[in-house]
Amino acid sequence: MGDEDTTSVRSTTNGTIPAPSSCLPEEAIEARSSSTTPTPHDQVTENLPSTSRLQDLEPQSRSRLCAESASDHFVSRPRSNASDYASNPRSPRASIDLGLKECSGESSQNGGESSHNATPAKLNLDIDSELAKSLLNGSLTSVDEVELVVEDNEDLIMESPSVHQKEFSPEASSELSAEFAGETGVPGEEGASSGAGSGGSVVSELEPGAMVEPVGRTSSGRDLQLVTPGDTVSDDEGSETVSEVPLPVEDDSEELGAQEYPPEWYTKQKHVFIFSEAGKPIYSRHGKEENIVGLYGVMQALLSCVQDNSDDLNCIRSSDRLFVFRCHPPLMLVAVSDTTECEEQIARQLKYVHHQAVFFLTQSHLARLFKNRHNYDLRRQLTGLPKFFNGIIEFVEEEHSFLLESVQCLPMPQSLRNEVTATLLSNRCPELVFAIVLYERQIISVVRPKQYAITPQDLHLLMNYVQTGSTRGHGEKWAPCCLPDFNDGGYLYIHDSYISETVNVSLVLITNEREQHITMINCKQRIVEQMVAQKTMDKLEEIISTPFLSSDTKIPHLRHFVYKSKSSQQLVSPEYTVPYNSDEDRRSLHTKYCHVYDKLHHSDQKMSIYYDIDSRESVVGYLMSSSEIYCTFSPFVTRPVALNNIDKLLKWIRREENRFFILGSGVY
Amino acid sequence: MSGRPRQNGPAQAKALQFKLVLLGESAVGKSSLVLRFVKGQFHEYQETTIGAAFLTQTVTVDGVTVKFEIWDTAGQERYHSLAPMYYRGAQAAIIVYDITNRDTFERAKSWVKELDRQARKDIVIALAGNKFDLSNKRMVEVEEGSAYAQEHNLIFMETSAKTGDNVSNVFVEIAKMLPKVEPKPNNNGQTVRIDDNQEAQNGGGPGCCSKN
Ligand SMILES: Nc1nc2c(ncn2[C@@H]2O[C@H](COP(=O)(O)OP(=O)(O)O)[C@@H](O)[C@H]2O)c(=O)[nH]1
Ligand SMILES: [Mg+2]
Numbered sequence: 080m081g082d083e084d085t086t087s088v089r090s091t092t093n094g095t096i097p098a099p100s101s102c103l104p105e106e107a108i109e110a111r112s113s114s115t116t117p118t119p120h121d122q123v124t125e126n127l128p129s130t131s132r133l134q135d136l137e138p139q140s141r142s143r144l145c146a147e148s149a150s151d152h153f154v155s156r157p158r159s160n161a162s163d164y165a166s167n168p169r170s171p172r173a174s175i176d177l178g179l180k181e182c183s184g185e186s187s188q189n190g191g192e193s194s195h196n197a198t199p200a201k202l203n204l205d206i207d208s209e210l211a212k213s214l215l216n217g218s219l220t221s222v223d224e225v226e227l228v229v230e231d232n233e234d235l236i237m238e239s240p241s242v243h244q245k246e247f248s249p250e251a252s253s254e255l256s257a258e259f260a261g262e263t264g265v266p267g268e269e270g271a272s273s274g275a276g277s278g279g280s281v282v283s284e285l286e287p288g289a290m291v292e293p294v295g296r297t298s299s300g301r302d303l304q305l306v307t308p309g310d311t312v313s314d315d316e317g318s319e320t321v322s323e324v325p326l327p328v329e330d331d332s333e334e335l336g337a338q339e340y341p342p343e344w345y346t347k348q349k350h351v352f353i354f355s356e357a358g359k360p361i362y363s364r365h366g367k368e369e370n371i372v373g374l375y376g377v378m379q380a381l382l383s384c385v386q387d388n389s390d391d392l393n394c395i396r397s398s399d400r401l402f403v404f405r406c407h408p409p410l411m412l413v414a415v416s417d418t419t420e421c422e423e424q425i426a427r428q429l430k431y432v433h434h435q436a437v438f439f440l441t442q443s444h445l446a447r448l449f450k451n452r453h454n455y456d457l458r459r460q461l462t463g464l465p466k467f468f469n470g471i472i473e474f475v476e477e478e479h480s481f482l483l484e485s486v487q488c489l490p491m492p493q494s495l496r497n498e499v500t501a502t503l504l505s506n507r508c509p510e511l512v513f514a515i516v517l518y519e520r521q522i523i524s525v526v527r528p529k530q531y532a533i534t535p536q537d538l539h540l541l542m543n544y545v546q547t548g549s550t551r552g553h554g555e556k557w558a559p560c561c562l563p564d565f566n567d568g569g570y571l572y573i574h575d576s577y578i579s580e581t582v583n584v585s586l587v588l589i590t591n592e593r594e595q596h597i598t599m600i601n602c603k604q605r606i607v608e609q610m611v612a613q614k615t616m617d618k619l620e621e622i623i624s625t626p627f628l629s630s631d632t633k634i635p636h637l638r639h640f641v642y643k644s645k646s647s648q649q650l651v652s653p654e655y656t657v658p659y660n661s662d663e664d665r666r667s668l669h670t671k672y673c674h675v676y677d678k679l680h681h682s683d684q685k686m687s688i689y690y691d692i693d694s695r696e697s698v699v700g701y702l703m704s705s706s707e708i709y710c711t712f713s714p715f716v717t718r719p720v721a722l723n724n725i726d727k728l729l730k731w732i733r734r735e736e737n738r739f740f741i742l743g744s745g746v747y
Numbered sequence: 748m749s750g751r752p753r754q755n756g757p758a759q760a761k762a763l764q765f766k767l768v769l770l771g772e773s774a775v776g777k778s779s780l781v782l783r784f785v786k787g788q789f790h791e792y793q794e795t796t797i798g799a800a801f802l803t804q805t806v807t808v809d810g811v812t813v814k815f816e817i818w819d820t821a822g823q824e825r826y827h828s829l830a831p832m833y834y835r836g837a838q839a840a841i842i843v844y845d846i847t848n849r850d851t852f853e854r855a856k857s858w859v860k861e862l863d864r865q866a867r868k869d870i871v872i873a874l875a876g877n878k879f880d881l882s883n884k885r886m887v888e889v890e891e892g893s894a895y896a897q898e899h900n901l902i903f904m905e906t907s908a909k910t911g912d913n914v915s916n917v918f919v920e921i922a923k924m925l926p927k928v929e930p931k932p933n934n935n936g937q938t939v940r941i942d943d944n945q946e947a948q949n950g951g952g953p954g955c956c957s958k959n
Contacts, residue, residue, distance in 0.1 A: 439797075440825070462773055462823045463795025548797050552786060553778065554819070558798020559829065573798075594832050600801060 340366060350415040351432060351472055354379060355449060356408065361436075361457045362468050368458070378413050382406065394422050401425065407433040409449035419670055421677045424482070428475040431539070434563045435471045438540050439464055442567040470547035474539060477669060478520060479641045482676055483707070485648040486535045489521040490627040493737040495618055499524040500745045502615065506605040507747065510598050512571065513589040514606075516578075517545060518623060523584065526745040535648050537562040545575050545585050555603065557596045574599035578607050579616050582623045629653040632731050634724050638696065639711040641672060642732055644740060646705055651732060651739035668696070672709045675700035679707070690718065701725060762805055762814040765925055767918075768833045770858045771843035772851040773822030776877040779908035780843065781819045784918055789909050796821040799833060806915070808922040815839075815918060831865060839871045839921045844892075846876045846905060847884040852892070859899055871924045873902035873917050880907040 344366050353362040358379030360368035368375070382404055385392035395402040403414045403425040412429040420428075436445065440460060449455050475481045488496075503514040503526040513533060516523040520542045527533060540562065550556055555576035562571060572595065574588040586606060588599045610616050629637050631653070639659065641652040659665050671691055678689045679700050691698040697712045699721050710728065712721050732739065769777040778800070779793050785804045800819040805812055818833040820826065834840055840862055844855040855874060862872060876892045882905075889905060896903030902920045906913040 460823075460825050463797060463821070548794070550794060550796075550800060552788070553782060553794070554785075554800040554802035554817075556798060556800055558821075559826075560798075593829070596799075596801070596832065 340371070348416065348418050349472075349476070350413075351429070351468075352378065352413045352415075353432065353436070353468075354411050354413075355453075355455065355457060356383075356406075356411060357453045359454060359456055361410065361461070362432075362465060364469060364472060378404070379411065382411055393426075403429065405429045405433075409445055410436060418476075420673055421681065423681055424673060424677065427481075428472065431471050431475050431481070431536070432468060434536065434540060435468055435543070437563045437567050438544065438561055439467070441561040441570060442563065443569075467543060467547050470543045471540070474520070474543050477666070478539070479652050479669070479672065480520070480535065480650055481539060482669075482673055483641065483643040483650055484535055485643050485650045486538050487521045487650050487652060488739060488741055489518045489523050489622065490651065490738045491523070491619075491622045493742075495615075495622065496524055496741065497744060498613065498615055499610075499619075500526060502606055502609050502613070504745070504747060506602055506609060508598055508602050510590045510592050510595045511588055511602060512591055513587070515541065515587040515589070517542060517585050517587060518619075519546060519583050522741065523619070524745060525741065526747060529746050531565070533562065534564040537564045541573075541587060544573070545587060546583075549577075549583075551577055551583075555600060557599070559593065572596070572599075574603060576603060578603075578610065579620060582620050584616070584619055584623075626654040627651075628656055630656070632728060634728050634731065636712045636716045636720070637710060637724060637728065638713065639668065640708060640728060642706065642708045642728075644706050647740055647742075649740045668698075668711060671696075671698045671711075672700075675709055690721075697721060699725065762812040763925075763927065764814045764816060765839055765922075766818070766837045767815045767839040767841065767921065768818045768820060768837045769841045769843060770820060770830065770834065770862075771822060772845070772848075772854040775822070775843045775845040775848070775851045776906075776908045777822070777841075777843050778819050780841070780875065780877060780906060780914055780917075781817055783908045783911055783914045785817070787911075789911075795823075798826060799829070804918075806918055806922055808919055809927075811922075811927055813922045813925065815922075830861075834862060834866045834870075837866065837870060838925055839873070840866065841873045841875050841917060841921070842901075843875045843877050844887065845878050846887050846892075847878055847881050849886045852876075852887045856895065859895075859901065863899075869926075871902070871921050872899075873904065873921055875913075875917055876903075876905040877908060879905040879912055880909050 347365045349364070351362070351364040352360075352375065354360050354375045356379075358376050360372055360375045362368065363371060381395075382392050386406075391406060392404045394404065399417055401414075401416045401420075401422065403416065403422055405412045405426055407430070410433055412432055414425045414429055416425055440448075445457075448457065448460065478487075480487045499516055503516070503524060507514065507526065512528060512531065514524075514526040515533075515538075516525075520539075522538065525533065544560060548556065555574060557572065557574050559570040560573045561567060561569065565571070569591075570593070572590050572593050574590075574596065575585055578584055578586045586603055588602055590599060629639050639653060639655060641650055643650040655665050655668070659668055675689050675691050675698055678691075679686055679702050687702045689700045691700075692714065694714055696714050697716055698709065699712070700709045701707065708725060708729065710721070710725055712724065716724075736742070769781060771777055773795070776793075778796050779789060781800075781802055782788050782790065782793070785802050796819060798821055802817045802819065803814060804817065805814045807813070818837070820830060820833055842855045842858045842862075844851040846852075859872065859874070862870060874892060874896045876887060876889070892905070893903050895901075902917070902924065904913045904917050904920070906917060908914060
């Protein structure tokens with residue numbers, strides 16, 4: 080496949096889809112930097128020439144910034160083989176690195192594409208603004224053309240010379256529509272009735288263009304194809320246009336729908352939806368699920384019609400929004416974003432959202448709930464939980480540690496950290512599996528058995544659980560929770576409580592025995608008593624009151640940085656300081672880090688350094704063999720100075736690493 | 748109020764310790780009752796309990812200091828199977844319903860039955876009809892709650908975590924019923940009236956028909 084199809088895709092889309100700047104391929108960026116297209120911020124890539132100037136940096140940086148002995152990492156990637164759990168193999172999905180770079184290839188010739196093993200099939204939907212309206216109910220008015228990026232399977236690639244033809248099954252669609260219609264019947268559910276209209280219109284809106292190409296196989300003749308603009312109607316008897324599918328379409332659906340959503344709803348930067356495979360609403364980040372039932376129907380219809388082709392819909396790109404779809408059965412997740420985050424990042428965010436559900440219910444329980452009850456309303460199980468979904472979404476949008484798949488430790492003298500760790504270890508009881516001391520989203524200490532590690536992802540979920548579920552003043556919490564990376568099929572039991580009156584330091588004790596609540600309370604009691612006796616808490620409070628700042632490094636022009644040690648999956652980053660005073664400033668800097676990260680990690684072209692320079696700041700990302708660093712300098716710093724300063728910073732971090740990283744204690 | 752709880756502090760060596768569990772449908776006000784009892788506070792937007800919360804509070808009854816170790820459980824169905832571990836060893840339970848919601852009363856009854864079957868035989872149970880301040884929206888009459896309580900030998904009170912009415916009374920009444928392993932020699936008469944304003948409450952205030 081490959082070339083031919085891509086070309087045909089290009090021919091239909093060129094010029095009509097302004098590819099978001101964040102996902103232009105390298106070539107395009109080079110082209111821009113050398114002259115042309117206006118972009119949100121000017122970007123400059125340096126490829127080999129400039130990188131080679133950096134060669135002298137490599138050796139030192141590689142030297143040993145983080146190289147502890149392999150056995151020391153407390154966060155190596157575990158596959159839980161805890162013998163007391165049935166291990167629950169999860170189906171591997173290889174969707175992550177597809178899509179974005181590929182679809183950004185639209186705007187330029189991308190020769191490297193055919194070298195990819197699983198080049199995604201592309202199909203174009205001439206979905207006019209009606210679908211877009213259905214999707215966001217009128218909000219995304221400027222969507223004229225939508226590109227669907229579909230993760231293809233190999234069979235399809237080989238079998239179908241024109242993979243951009245996908246079939247909509249009219250049966251499925253009409254079933255769906257019928258379902259919407261059914262819901263319309265529910266009295267008082269205005270949202271549902273608007274949904275029925277929108278649901279109906281998805282398919283029917285395909286119809287005006289209804290020019291159908293022949294399908295190269297012998298599946299049911301009633302298969303309905305997505306339409307590629309410019310294609311012509313074929314004589315193939317087997318094909319039917321959508322118009323023949325009876326669909327309940329309500330004309331007033333849009334007015335109705337328009338009333339459903341308050342104006343703010345449209346301006347949200349990112350929506351996140353969860354629904355069941357049957358299209359039942361489970362969660363919406365903004366607005367009440369029950370008010371947007373119709374929207375769920377549309378999303379479910381889109382997903383299922385692609386799935387009917389044993390394929391997965393990954394992403395739809397409109398001129399101003401990115402729609403990312405992920406199936407984590409039995410949950411379907413969709414993000415609608417107008418941030419500059421790329422598909423891979425959003426897909427990882429959705430995975431976290433899925434993990435958040437697993438955290439409370441376990442994957443096996445989720446599967447059980449839906450087994451034989453396709454229409455199950457999961458919200459019954461989620462009382463009190465939506466705030467945790469909101470919390471994890473905020474977490475993934477804000478945290479460097481999410482971006483870099485690592486954890487951040489609270490900087491402190493090694494002796495103090497050792498004191499905390501020793502206190503945990505000496506009060507450990509046999510039932511205890513993990514003991515963790517957290518300061519908000521940073522780690523103070525982790526104690527774990529030699530054979531089990533805990534991943535950054537699981538730690539992030541724990542941090543969200545502790546922080547979002549904060550019951551300061553309401554005692555100690557005890558709840559069954561599941562750490563999906565550790566074991567997504569079983570519960571662990573988590574005891575957590577604040578151990579300081581003044582700062583948000585909490586102690587998390589994790590056991591695999593559900594009746595050990597009293598044991599954990601007693602264990603906590605002993606730990607706290609020893610900490611009080613040693614004045615550990617006072618020392619921690621002191622540390623927290625004097626946070627680590629970039630000025631501590633004494634490196635000129637350096638405003639902020641994020642450094643990750645790959646082997647230990649830990650990062651160090653100073654507090655934001657001037658000029659990053661507002662949340663918005665911080666968010667925008669974080670967005671730049673995301674962008675630079677994306678360039679370094681998801682570009683076809685291997686780069687080890689990337690500059691993103693505009694009038695506000697210069698952000699430089701630099702990949703090394705065992706670490707990576709992202710630095711923010713004032714905007715007028717020249718590149719040689721920036722590089723020189725990065726070099727100094729790397730040396731500085733290396734000198735101070737005992738403060739920043741947990742280097743191999745806490746294992747029992 | 749003489750039954751007023753003291754601030755949480757280092758447990759007195761002498762205090763008798765009792766395990767108490769709160770049970771009842773979600774959102775009836777279990778956490779709010781505990782928060783009122785332990786901290787004297789009320790939150791209009793009380794966070795939903797996940798799993799269970801553990802708190803302690805001491806009261807002095809008849810000159811005896813009693814320390815309650817309180818398990819405030821979550822009412823959601825996904826945690827139902829965990830309930831036995833909290834009530835199994837408990838000496839006392841408060842089963843809470845919301846007087847403005849009939850279903851929660853039915854749920855309370857099923858908790859009573861479950862405890863009859865599964866909990867310690869000598870467990871002291873109080874039935875609390877909460878949200879008394881909303882009695883204009885009442886769906887369960889006082890008489891109904893009180894009759895059920897009588898029949899099953901439960902302490903009964905209508906409470907309001909919001910106003911504080913009867914909240915510590917429930918705990919104090921429970922404390923009175925609990926066995927005092929080391930009974931204090933009569934300090935000042937045997938049956939000290941715990942609550943001075945109980946009369947007042949019985950009169951115009953919340954329907955308080957503490958069995959006993
Ligand atoms: N008006 C009124 N509201 C109450 C009372 N007790 C609790 N609430 C409210 O009812 C809701 C649920 O309370 P919560 O304590 O979380 O119930 P729980 O799920 O049983 O722990 C919260 O919004 C409380 O503010 C009460 O006595 N009166
Ligand atoms: Mg509660």
